[in-house]
Amino acid sequence: MDRAERAELEKWIDIITQKAAELGLDFYPVHFEVVPDHVIYELGSYGLPARFSHWTFGRDYHIQKTMYEYGMAKIYEIVFNTDPCQAFLLESNSMLAHKFVVAHVLGHNDFFKNNVYFEQTDRKMIEKVRLHSNRIRRYEEEYGPLVVEEFLDAVLSIEYHFDIHATAPFRRKSLDEYEQERRHPARHATEFDDLWVIGEERSLQPAPAPSRRIPPEPDYDLLGFLRDYAPELERWQRDILSMIREEMLYFVPQMRTKIMNEGWASYWHERILSEIDLTPEEHFEFRRMHSAVLSPGSRMSLNPYYVGYTIFKDIERRWNGEPDPDYPETDWRDESLPRPQGEGLKKIFEVRQLECDTSFLRKYLTEGLVKRLDLYTYKQEEINGELVWVVQETDWRKVRDTLLDSMTNFGIPVITVEDGDYQRRGELLLKHHYDGKPLDKDYARRTLRYIYQIWKRPVHIQTGPEGEEMISWDGKEIIEEPA
Secondary structure, X not given: OOHHHHHHHHHHHXXXXXXXXXXXOOOOOEEEEEXXXXXXXXXXXXXXXXXXXOHHHHHHHHHHHHHHHOOOOOOOEEEEOOOOEXXXXXXXXXXXXXXXXXXXXXXXXXXXXXXXXXXXXXXXXXXXXXXXHHHHHHHHHHHOHHHHHHHHHHHHOOOOOOOOOOOOOXXXXXXXXXXXXXXXXXXXXXXXXXXXXXXXXXXXOOOOOOOOOOOOOOEOOHHHHHHHHOOOOOHHHHXXXXXXXXXHHHHHHHHHOHHHHHHHHHHHHHHHHOOOOOOHHHHHHHHHHHHHHOOOOOOOOOOHHHHHHHHHHHHHHHHOOOOOOOOHHHOOOOXXXXXXXXXXXXXXXXXXXXXXXXXXXXXHOOHHHHHHOOOOEEEEEEEOOEEEEEEEEOOHHHHHHHHHHXXXXXXXXXXXXXXXXXXXXOEEEEEEOOOOOOOOHHHHHHHHHHHHHHHOOOEEEEEOOOOOEEEEEOOOOEEEEEO
């Protein structure tokens, strides 16, 4: 990009930013950087700038870059939830594409700043990730790249198994503290202990000893539990577990709001570009790009841009009191309630602030929208000796509930730590909480090997509809038997 093009882009960034503010968007200052395609795809594969190196990021980079080179997919921009917000524009974009992307980025930025699920995220995470990368590099120098990489392989195999509701670091009790409590249980743990003295003098019943099981209750935070309790880890290994867990917590709000976030940004790039001066040629090109971004997607997957945008537009229409021209019989079923009038924009700002994807779909994916989006469930059946996909269900409530069910825990099996001293031999017992979808046993067998590398002792996972199956790895072989 030469100096004249850069000046032109800076002028349009100012115009689009001013228009976004006039329309009511509230965002952090944005730093835009124009970069070549290999940088865009590197950022997309690593997830954050300056993140630690690992072969899985290189694999993802190769896949994304190959799809771009063969015209199968293209990333126009990368934007990060920071303050100031950092956005990277693809150097090969046309000037119109840059305008399109700048407006889209400002929509994301407004969402990052105002959605409640982003309130607890660290807005300085890029600087923190750079420190993490430096520490891991020092560990590689001290212990050897292969040793560190093998440990990262094990940790990254379970990177999604942490407590998604955790908002800050916390300290678990140590094994010694649990044992001390078991031997000398406290009678009370409140600031009003003195109110119970008389009752204690009258009671002849000793206080029950707490359970020896560690953790006392099932723990959803496998990463955190291994960091705190894996008996033979060195300090640098616990540090890596802590760093990966902290980085994954940063990604949780994006994972919880993918449909809303992309829909919101798509709504606003259309709104902003419709209100600034474009030439007829640019307007035609803008509409072509907008249609490409909002293509419905394939039968096997949903396009989050399309679904989120369509729902936001429908909310605005309904709260403006406008009838549904295509499916009037599905709109505002309770006619006894007054329809809102002229409150569409106010309502979508409220939704943007308060909802995540699951509540967004549960509340606002209506019967008319299920028809408009052509949503249905499907399954494979054998017909004339051939497996074919057939429509299974079109009832809008069942379609909505199936979609919500697929989003539970981001589609990742729910695993809890049940006992860190299983069978009183220091073994680790995990439990798969069956939700109608069986555990991928091949994947589970491989993952148990990785967890063994961290725990250093036999690892078991209980699964099945009634918890009737047990898969174990003892360091030498996989054992499968009834639980």
